[in-house]
Amino acid sequence: MLRIAFLVGPAVVSACPAGYGKPVRGSPCMICPEGTYSAEGAEVCTQCEAGTWSDLRGQRGAESCGMCPAGTWSSQLGAISPEACQKCPEGRWSNRTGVGAIAGCQRCPAGTWSGKQGATSESVCIKCAAGKWSPQMAATSEEACVSCDAGRYNPKAGAAAPLSCVTCPAGTWGDAVGADSEEACTPCPVGTFSPGRGAISSESCAKCRPGTWSDTVGASGHKTCTSCPVGTYSTEEGATSSEICSECGPGTYQPILAAASSELCIKCAVGNYTNGVGQSSCHFCPEGTYGDAFGLTKCTECPSGTTTAAHGAIREGLCMSKTGSVVFP
Numbered sequence: 001m002l003r004i005a006f007l008v009g010p011a012v013v014s015a016c017p018a019g020y021g022k023p024v025r026g027s028p029c030m031i032c033p034e035g036t037y038s039a040e041g042a043e044v045c046t047q048c049e050a051g052t053w054s055d056l057r058g059q060r061g062a063e064s065c066g067m068c069p070a071g072t073w074s075s076q077l078g079a080i081s082p083e084a085c086q087k088c089p090e091g092r093w094s095n096r097t098g099v100g101a102i103a104g105c106q107r108c109p110a111g112t113w114s115g116k117q118g119a120t121s122e123s124v125c126i127k128c129a130a131g132k133w134s135p136q137m138a139a140t141s142e143e144a145c146v147s148c149d150a151g152r153y154n155p156k157a158g159a160a161a162p163l164s165c166v167t168c169p170a171g172t173w174g175d176a177v178g179a180d181s182e183e184a185c186t187p188c189p190v191g192t193f194s195p196g197r198g199a200i201s202s203e204s205c206a207k208c209r210p211g212t213w214s215d216t217v218g219a220s221g222h223k224t225c226t227s228c229p230v231g232t233y234s235t236e237e238g239a240t241s242s243e244i245c246s247e248c249g250p251g252t253y254q255p256i257l258a259a260a261s262s263e264l265c266i267k268c269a270v271g272n273y274t275n276g277v278g279q280s281s282c283h284f285c286p287e288g289t290y291g292d293a294f295g296l297t298k299c300t301e302c303p304s305g306t307t308t309a310a311h312g313a314i315r316e317g318l319c320m321s322k323t324g325s326v327v328f329p
């Protein structure tokens with residue numbers, strides 16, 4: 001009993017030479033095994049720290065522990081061979097030696113990926129192609145790259161956010177996913193327009209309504225649809241030229257813009273006429289004539305020797321003798 005108390009008591013605590021240590025308290029100094037070292041004056045051997053290793057016995061300092069090389073890491077304490085060093089996994093890289101935790105392997109940034117183990121430089125991280133993006137750090141395959149939605153495009157490689165996918169402008173549409181240039185946004189054809197951005201189908205190009213036309217490609221608003229002028233009409237939807245505006249015929253007039261039907265060509269009222277096409281109003285029958293029907297192209301002369309008191313006469317009975325008396329009551 002006395003002997004044991006002596007052995008574990010502080011009086012026997014004594015240092016070992018460099019490269020030696022006591023496996024347990026009170027035991028003799030032994031040569032430090034592989035994976036450890038001890039400096040002069042230490043009582044125990046110290047394990048090589050994580051990220052380092054030693055395959056020799058009797059080592060005298062931490063600097064005798066070899067570093068795991070760049071592109072590898074090890075969390076093992078007291079490792080006895082470089083085989084303890086594991087490659088940084090896919091999606092990561094490290095240009096430092098002696099990395100003691102997997103977190104010491106840097107992650108490829110969002111918008112990139114790497115399928116290689118043991119990479120020693122960030123250049124191993126491959127950018128997602130233009131037209132794609134990826135929010136993931138440390139991505140390990142190209143499958144992490146997500147295509148831009150239809151109606152959008154992204155001209156830059158290595159995008160990390162969906163906002164990198166630019167919306168097709170108003171007046172265009174794009175049905176392709178993963179588009180990499182604005183050329184994927186197809187302009188609406190003449191005769192149509194599309195006010196919304198990011199359209200995904202040609203059906204979003206609305207046709208100019210009847211009575212209007214447009215020769216503009218990629219129009220974004222209905223204001224590009226030009227109205228057929230007064231005196232004309234058009235029944236065609238999505239018309240592409242002013243030539244579709246038909247003139248109202250003689251004897252009719254049409255006072256509004258963008259008329260969409262021939263029924264809007266109104267017959268001149270009695271007492272009025274037109275002899276031209278495309279008229280916006282009729283003329284009064286001049287003095288000395290009368291118009292007794294709708295839609296006249298010319299007025300009838302009063303019988304000889306008679307005339308009217310004013311223009312716009314609506315029946316023959318208004319023709320009076322030039323001396324003042326009504327000839328045909």
Ligand SMILES: *[C@@H]1O[C@H](CO)[C@@H](O)[C@H](O)[C@H]1NC(C)=O
Nearest residue numbers: 094095096106120121122123
């Ligand atoms: C390691 O990589 C970082 C980031 O790319 C760089 O700034 C640093 O200089 C590199 N260190 C060495 C030792 O190459």
Ligand SMILES: *[C@@H]1O[C@H](CO)[C@@H](O)[C@H](O)[C@H]1NC(C)=O
Nearest residue numbers: 269270271272281282283284
């Ligand atoms: C006949 O034509 C004149 C001149 O354009 C116009 O002022 C008048 O309102 C027309 N009459 C009718 C009934 O439409």
